[in-house]
Amino acid sequence: MTFSTRPEIQGTFGVVTSTHWIASAVGMKLLETGGTAADAAAAMGFTLHVVEPHLNGPLGDMPALVRSAGDTAPHVICGQGVAPAGASIAHYRSEGLDRIPGSGLLATVVPGAFDAWMLMLRDHGRLRLRDILEPAIFYARHGHPILSRVAATIEGLSDFFRNEWPTSYETWLPRGRAPAAGVLFRNPALADTWERLLLEAEAAKGREAQIEAARRAFYQGFVAEAIDGWMRQACVLDASGTAHKGVMTGEDMAGWQASYESPLSVDYEGWTVWKAGMWSQGPTLLQSLRTLEGSGIAEMDSRGADFVHMVTEAMKLSFADREAYYGDPDHSDIPTDTLLSREYAEERRALLGAEASLTQRPGRIDGFDRQVDAAVARAKASEEALGGGVGAGEPTMAHLSEKRGDTVHIDVIDRWGNSVSATPSGGWLQSSPVVPGLGMPLNSRAQMFWLDEGLPTSLAPGRRPRTTLSPSMAEEPDGTRHAFGTPGGDQQDQWQLMLFLRFVHSAMNLQEAIDAPLFNTSHFQGSFDPRAVRPGHLMVEPNFGEAVIADLRARGHAVEVAEPWTIGRLTAACRTSDGLLKAAATPRLMQAYAIGR
Numbered sequence: 402m403t404f405s406t407r408p409e410i411q412g413t414f415g416v417v418t419s420t421h422w423i424a425s426a427v428g429m430k431l432l433e434t435g436g437t438a439a440d441a442a443a444a445m446g447f448t449l450h451v452v453e454p455h456l457n458g459p460l461g462d463m464p465a466l467v468r469s470a471g472d473t474a475p476h477v478i479c480g481q482g483v484a485p486a487g488a489s490i491a492h493y494r495s496e497g498l499d500r501i502p503g504s505g506l507l508a509t510v511v512p513g514a515f516d517a518w519m520l521m522l523r524d525h526g527r528l529r530l531r532d533i534l535e536p537a538i539f540y541a542r543h544g545h546p547i548l549s550r551v552a553a554t555i556e557g558l559s560d561f562f563r564n565e566w567p568t569s570y571e572t573w574l575p576r577g578r579a580p581a582a583g584v585l586f587r588n589p590a591l592a593d594t595w596e597r598l599l600l601e602a603e604a605a606k607g608r609e610a611q612i613e614a615a616r617r618a619f620y621q622g623f624v625a626e627a628i629d630g631w632m633r634q635a636c637v638l639d640a641s642g643t644a645h646k647g648v649m650t651g652e653d654m655a656g657w658q659a660s661y662e663s664p665l666s667v668d669y670e671g672w673t674v675w676k677a678g679m680w681s682q683g684p685t686l687l688q689s690l691r692t693l694e695g696s697g698i699a700e701m702d703s704r705g706a707d708f709v710h711m712v713t714e715a716m717k718l719s720f721a722d723r724e725a726y727y728g729d730p731d732h733s734d735i736p737t738d739t740l741l742s743r744e745y746a747e748e749r750r751a752l753l754g755a756e757a758s759l760t761q762r763p764g765r766i767d768g769f770d771r772q773v774d775a776a777v778a779r780a781k782a783s784e785e786a787l788g789g790g791v792g793a794g795e796p797t798m799a800h801l802s803e804k805r806g807d808t809v810h811i812d813v814i815d816r817w818g819n820s821v822s823a824t825p826s827g828g829w830l831q832s833s834p835v836v837p838g839l840g841m842p843l844n845s846r847a848q849m850f851w852l853d854e855g856l857p858t859s860l861a862p863g864r865r866p867r868t869t870l871s872p873s874m875a876e877e878p879d880g881t882r883h884a885f886g887t888p889g890g891d892q893q894d895q896w897q898l899m900l901f902l903r904f905v906h907s908a909m910n911l912q913e914a915i916d917a918p919l920f921n922t923s924h925f926q927g928s929f930d931p932r933a934v935r936p937g938h939l940m941v942e943p944n945f946g947e948a949v950i951a952d953l954r955a956r957g958h959a960v961e962v963a964e965p966w967t968i969g970r971l972t973a974a975c976r977t978s979d980g981l982l983k984a985a986a987t988p989r990l991m992q993a994y995a996i997g998r
Contacts, residue, residue: 406988409912414816416984416997417441418972420456420809420888423545424448425986427536428813429996431528438813439467439525440533442821443518447537447595449809449825450841451588452545455554456807456888458828459591460628460836461844463514464677466664466874467525468882470818475874477662477677479865480517482510482846486862487648490852493860496645501848501860503930504832505639506632506647508845510866514825515619516659523612525819530602530611534595541592541840544585548992552582554831565638566834569842573830590840597623616658625654627838637834640930649843664874667691667741670699670905671878676871679727679735682928683871686894686901688719691746696753699906703899704918704945706952712902713922713939713958714753716895718762720925725763725776728857729865735857736766757957759936761925772856779851780926783934808870808888812974814982820974822872822884824893848930869928873897875904880978887971887987891928892921896969911973911985918942919968935959942968 410416415438417428427448428441436444442465450459463480488510493501502508522533555562556579562570572588573579580586601622602615618624629651636646664675665683669690676683692715701708726735739745749764761780763773808826827844835842849866851858858867871893875883883904887896896919903914920941927933939958941950943965954960966989974984974995984995 403909403913404916405910405913406916407912409910410984410995410997412982412998413980414982414998415814416974416982416995417445417813418974418984418986418993418995419445419449419811420970420972420993421449421452422992422994423452423540424811425994425996428811430536431532432815434528434532436528436532437526437817438815438819438821439521440528441815442811442813442823443522443526444533444536445811445813446514446518446823446825447534448540449811451537451540451591453548453551453809454588454830455551456829457514457809457825458830458844459515459841460512461514461825461827462846462868462870463517463823463825464681464868464870464872465517465521465821465823466675466677466872466884467521468820468874469525474666475664475675477664478517478521478659479662479677480513480659481680481865481868481870482513482657482844483863483865484510484847484850484860485649485653487650488847488860488862490854490860492648493852497643498641499852500930500932501850501852502640502645503848504845505637505645506635506833506843507639507645508847509647509649509833509843510846511649511653511657512828512844513659514828516616519612519616520659521821523609529608530615531599534599538592538595541588541595544587546583547580547586549582550990552580555579558831568835568837569830572835572840588840590838592840594624594839594841620657621655624839625651628654628836628843631836635834665737665741669694672875672905674873674875674901676873678730679737680729680865680867681871682723682727682867682869682891682894683873684727684737684740685716685719685723686871686873686898687741688722688746689715689898691741691743692718692749692753694743694746696750698902703903703907704949706949706956709920709941709945709949709953710757710956710958711753712899713920714758716898716922717758717924718749718752718764720891721761721763721776724761724780724926725773726766726769726857727867729867732861732864733857736769739766755956757937757939759957761934775853775856776926780934783926783932784936807890808893810872810886810888810970810972812884812886812972812984814884814974814976818882818976820874820882820884820976822874822886824870824872824886824888826870826888849928869893871897873901875901881975883973883975885971885973887969889970891923891925892969895921896971900971900973911975911983915971915973915985915987918944920945921968940968942966
């Protein structure tokens with residue numbers, strides 16, 4: 402028996418879905434005015450910077466999968482910025498650090514989101530840059546009803562902002578008061594930034610020229626100059642408990658651009674699934690699918706204990722490999738072909754047992770023993786790690802502090818069959834002080850790096866951090882095309898794996914598959930400060946039922962039962978081979994919405 406909280410949206414003109422209803426409405430408006438999926442997604446992204454500032458910002462990161470109607474596969478747009486030239490292990494160690502703080506200026510890499518949106522617009526959009534930015538300017542200038550979670554985050558940090566991050570205090574507590582949930586909240590400095598950027602961009606002739614002018618204004622012009630000038634003199638308290646100066650400069654920004662890459666993919670039960678490269682956590686989903694092939698997962702009830710146990714154990718193996726092997730392939734030798742091979746998966750599948758595993762078990766690939774040993778040692782040292790400071794880390798939804806950041810997600814398919822799946826993040830209001838005059842804070846993605854030499858995730862200038870951000874696309878044997886994703890840090894590919902398996906093996910529609918109960922594990926090395934490890938941990942929603950939960954505990958899982966309807970923020974869209982469009986969004990937290998006609 403299936404259950405659905407709301408209808409699966411269907412139509413033929415276009416569908417949009419995101420983690421906030423205002424952004425979804427903005428995206429649909431752009432489609433209605435003749436825009437493509439890229440136009441709609443970009444306008445949604447800039448709107449989400451305004452209405453969910455605790456989850457993403459313009460100085461954050463943004464990987465996306467973009468597929469044109471005639472393409473046989475999507476392209477990856479890499480909006481993951483790199484470590485600055487001054488970000489060396491020696492420098493961070495000289496600052497008395499053995500781990501990169503989860504907040505503050507040393508946690509910053511080159512902002513990637515803005516240029517990724519501009520690259521997408523230039524090559525896949527139709528509308529003017531003004532059309533894209535005007536909704537965000539409107540909500541920043543005239544206000545939006547602030548979410549209760551945003552208000553709670555600001556309230557919880559009000560004393561800290563007042564005492565340590567005065568630019569954030571001015572932005573998020575206007576007139577010295579934290580905003581109440583539901584009141585109109587404005588960010589006039591952000592609106593001023595976008596209006597100045599448009600003024601400079603529109604001095605150029607033609608749509609593409611204006612987009613290129615906007616890129617220069619951001620990365621070489623007044624935005625970069627404001628960041629550079631402030632970073633050279635600012636010294637602020639961060640999650641380490643000590644004040645530090647940052648190392649990023651305007652030269653770092655001027656020397657970086659978003660880029661295209663080919664995705665990684667696997668086939669599963671006749672489907673093809675695409676993810677970003679080894680600098681993301683996306684390959685964990687691909688590895689998990691390989692491991693689950695031939696495991697009997699197709700015959701399991703996706704609400705039953707067998708399914709939860711088998712998927713959890715497969716994910717533990719994939720995420721152990723993530724810690725040992727993943728990183729920026731431009732800077733490290735990564736055995737990608739081996740990790741995604743069926744031969745390797747067969748070895749890993751043999752480790753799936755009847756009991757919950759309680760240790761970290763990365764696979765052994767010839768020539769990589771040092772990395773594997775280091776990953777196991779780090780995990781052991783991090784077991785049950787607690788702590789972290791202001792702005793540290795990214796939560797698993799409502800289960801952790803309101804002071805932690807998260808992410809947003811966007812899926813769009815237009816009338817022509819073009820599609821976008823994008824996962825903007827970083828630049829949270831709680832991760833870094835607002836840059837004076839810009840109305841936006843920097844990102845904290847550098848906390849993904851380790852301060853140990855010789856690893857694919859070692860801090861190094863010009864290297865991408867191994868991000869958690871992970872949009873998805875897939876195609877069914879009959880040609881139906883899917884775009885889906887979720888916020889959630891280390892949980893993103895866990896929840897997406899469950900969603901995908903329900904697409905393949907159940908009769909559920911998009912909404913039913915999203916509404917079905919979810920789970921996740923924190924058994925493996927966490928990506929965010931304090932990089933915690935919780936052996937055997939398994940969080941489940943209570944609607945799995947008492948019998949399933951008891952069964953999982955009997956298998957040795959350290960089960961944590963979440964509050965009802967609090968795990969996952971999945972959204973999804975698809976286009977069938979005959980042109981029918983569908984979309985869905987999670988009811989959890991009561992703010993994500995799908996729209997279409």
